[in-house]
Amino acid sequence: MQPKSKSFLYKLLSTPSPTGFEQRIQRLVSNHMRPYADLIEGDLHGNLIVALNPKAKRKIMLAGHCDQIGFMVKHISDEGFIWVAPLGGVDAGVLYGAAVTIHAKSGPIGGVIGRKPIHLQKKEERNRLETELDKIWIDIGAKDKKEAAKLIEIGDAVTFEAGVRDFLNECIVSPGMDDRVGLFVAMETVRLLARTKLAVGLYAVSTVQEEVGLRGAMTSAFGIEPEVGIAIDVTHASDNPGNDDKKQATCKVGSGPTISRGPTVNPIVEKKLIAAAKKAKVPYQIAPAATLLGNDARAIQVSRAGVATGSIGIPNRYMHTQAELCSLKDIENAAKLLATFVRDISAKTSFKPF
Numbered sequence: 001m002q003p004k005s006k007s008f009l010y011k012l013l014s015t016p017s018p019t020g021f022e023q024r025i026q027r028l029v030s031n032h033m034r035p036y037a038d039l040i041e042g043d044l045h046g047n048l049i050v051a052l053n054p055k056a057k058r059k060i061m062l063a064g065h066c067d068q069i070g071f072m073v074k075h076i077s078d079e080g081f082i083w084v085a086p087l088g089g090v091d092a093g094v095l096y097g098a099a100v101t102i103h104a105k106s107g108p109i110g111g112v113i114g115r116k117p118i119h120l121q122k123k124e125e126r127n128r129l130e131t132e133l134d135k136i137w138i139d140i141g142a143k144d145k146k147e148a149a150k151l152i153e154i155g156d157a158v159t160f161e162a163g164v165r166d167f168l169n170e171c172i173v174s175p176g177m178d179d180r181v182g183l184f185v186a187m188e189t190v191r192l193l194a195r196t197k198l199a200v201g202l203y204a205v206s207t208v209q210e211e212v213g214l215r216g217a218m219t220s221a222f223g224i225e226p227e228v229g230i231a232i233d234v235t236h237a238s239d240n241p242g243n244d245d246k247k248q249a250t251c252k253v254g255s256g257p258t259i260s261r262g263p264t265v266n267p268i269v270e271k272k273l274i275a276a277a278k279k280a281k282v283p284y285q286i287a288p289a290a291t292l293l294g295n296d297a298r299a300i301q302v303s304r305a306g307v308a309t310g311s312i313g314i315p316n317r318y319m320h321t322q323a324e325l326c327s328l329k330d331i332e333n334a335a336k337l338l339a340t341f342v343r344d345i346s347a348k349t350s351f352k353p354f
Helices: 003-013 023-033 145-149 177-193 215-224 267-279 296-301 328-343
Strands: 039-042 048-052 059-065 070-076 082-087 099-104 107-113 137-139 157-160 171-174 201-207 228-236 258-261 285-288 308-316 324-327
Touching (some): 003 023, 003 177, 003 328, 023 039, 023 048, 023 177, 048 177, 059 177, 059 215, 059 296, 082 157, 177 308, 177 324, 201 215, 215 296, 228 267, 228 296, 258 267, 267 308, 267 328, 285 308, 296 308, 308 324, 308 328, 324 328
Parallel strands (some): 059 201, 059 228, 228 308, 258 285
Antiparallel strands (some): 048 201, 070 157, 082 137, 099 107, 099 157, 107 137, 171 324, 258 308
C-alpha cells in the first residue's frame, strides 16, 4: 500500500466517529480528497460525497459508512460514575475493562468500563457473564457527580479508545474497522482513477448512521440517483476458532475481498466484479448471501426505481469488538478491483439482468 494511502487509513482508524456524531471524520475525508476529486459536497443528513466526472449522465456510487458503534451518556450517578446507552450493535460480552473515550465539548475524557473484581464475586457471579447493557458503567476517576458533570454532559458520545496496531502478515488491529476500511476503499478507488478518463460519473460516499439502520445510504442514494451502487463493508472471517459452523462458506483474512452473491446483488454487477478481479489479478472470495444483506447495499438497491447493486467485503475477525482484525492486502486489493470495474464500464455497458 502506498505510504500516503496507508497514513490516511490509519488516520481514519484513529478518528472517532460514533453513529450520529460523524462530523470530525467527514472533515478529515474531505480535506484528504481535495487533490483528487472534481466535486466534494456534504448533504443535510451528514453524508460526504466525493465525485469524479460529475457531469456524466451515468452514475456509479460506492458506499463505505464512516460511523462506528459506541455509547451515549444517559446518567451520571451521585458517586460520579457514568451510565450509558448503546449506539448500534454493541456486544456487552467484550466490554468489561475496556478503555473508552468520552467525547465531551471540553475535549476527550478517558474512562474505563468497570467490573467487580473476581476476588469479590460470589460463585454464581463467576460462572456467568453479565450481559445487560444497562448495568454497564464507566469510571473516569471523578470523586462525585459535581466533578464529573463539569466535564461531561448527558448525551455525550463514547467510543472505544482509538488506535491501530500492526500484526504479522500485514494485518492490523483497531476498533472501528467496521467500516473505516470500507470508507477507505471507496476513497482509494477515487484516488486510483483521478487521472483516468471515465465514461461514467463516480460518486464515492462516506455514509452516516449505517449502524442504526442504513440511514445515510438511503438518503445519499436518493439524492445521487445512481445506476449502479456498490457497498464496501467488513464481512465475518471464518478462519478463527470462534467459527464452529463448518457448513458456512469459507472466508479467510488475507485471501482477498469478497464478492457477494444473492438477492441483494445484481447478477451483471457480480459478473463484472469477478471479471475485474481477474483482470486486475486480485484474489477474491465468493460470499453467498441467501437473505438480504445487512449493509448499505440493501438500502441502495431499492432507492427510487431501483439500483443495480453489488457488495464488496473485507474479511474481518472479531467484528464489533475493540480489537477488529483485517488485512492491509485485502483492503488494497478491494480498491484495485473496484478501480478496474469502474474503468471498464463503457457507454454500451448494460446492467439490466435480462
